[in-house]
Amino acid sequence: MNKRARIKISGRKIEGYPTVTKIIEFENLDDFINKADAAIEETDFGKVDCYVLDEGQFSESDLQTLENNWFILE
Numbered sequence: 001m002n003k004r005a006r007i008k009i010s011g012r013k014i015e016g017y018p019t020v021t022k023i024i025e026f027e028n029l030d031d032f033i034n035k036a037d038a039a040i041e042e043t044d045f046g047k048v049d050c051y052v053l054d055e056g057q058f059s060e061s062d063l064q065t066l067e068n069n070w071f072i073l074e
Contacts, residue, residue: 002025002027004026005053005055007052008020008051010045011045011048012045012048020039024039029066036050036052052066
């Protein structure tokens with residue numbers, strides 16, 4: 001069963017701090033990280049902040065791993 005998570009990708013070094021919101025469907029944490037990274041690449045923002053909305057779809061261990069990989073939890 002796939003899970004879903006909403007991410008917001010914001011261009012850190014771009015005037016106006018443009019933000020793109022994406023819904024990521026994933027099977028496991030590695031799948032989520034890979035798909036989120038691909039979504040980040042599609043923006044061409046360069047340096048970004050990536051916010052992840054946790055609605056209970058991630059375990060405590062997953063959340064720690066996301067923070068360790070520079071995702072910002074909301």
